[in-house]
Amino acid sequence: MKFITSGVALFAALAFSAAHADDVQVAVAANFTAPVQAIAAEFEKDTGHKLVASFGATGQFYTQIKNGAPFEVFLSADDTTPLKLEKEGDTVKGSRFTYAIGTLALWSAKDGYVDAKGKVLSDNAYQHLSIADPKTAPYGLAATQVLGKLNLTDKVKDKLVTGQNITQAFQFVSTGNAELGFVALSQIYKDGKVTSGSAWIVPAELHEPIKQDAVILTKGKDNAAAKALVEYLKGPKAAAIIKSYGYQL
Structure with a gap:
């Protein structure tokens, strides 16, 4: 009887998790393709949420976001573009942070x-x-x-x-x-x-630091998966993956 009860509880927990799982549309700088694919698999496994990524150049993503593209989170290849979007009112206030420093x-x-x-x-x-x-x-x-x-x-x-x-x-x-x-x-x-x-x-002193910032965009302000992804990127599992690809934190 105890086993049946725990089994029912487990099934209910899984059903609850599946019912509250969301997709998050993410614009990802092309340099971060391999790491984000690895992170996406762990993120879905750990949270139930699904990361749906589009890859491209940061400047092109800026134009697409300004033209209404349905992205909810932006993983930029710099820190200036997310800051610009923040100043222009296209992001969730306080969500911007540096997720990696590129090499x-x-x-x-x-x-x-x-x-x-x-x-x-x-x-x-x-x-x-x-x-x-x-x-x-x-x-x-x-x-x-x-x-x-x-x-x-x-x-x-x-x-x-x-x-x-x-x-x-x-x-x-x-x-x-x-x-x-x-x-x-x-x-x-x-x-x-x-x-x-x-x-x-290339030695870092030969160019300006490649600080890569992430931010929740306005379209993602009510999406639990967007918030969960940003928090996940700050966690130890994502950090280990990011460092394994040669980024600094």
């Missing part, structure tokens, strides 16, 4: 092509250098800052291949359309090591 890497799909100090960049023996669009993608802006600090802007300007976002910049290199390119470390890194090709992890 830039110079990467080639070829083993041994990029040396540990990035000298390949100044050697100028390559034909194409891939970057994300600096007007819409913070990692692309950081890449231009690195080139400026190294006095290479003019030398490489005719070699640049520009992707709409960091995913496309990565694809140009992975498919061989560019010998090397600036990518997010998270795209080529897992559990303490570069997973393919060769890379130079």
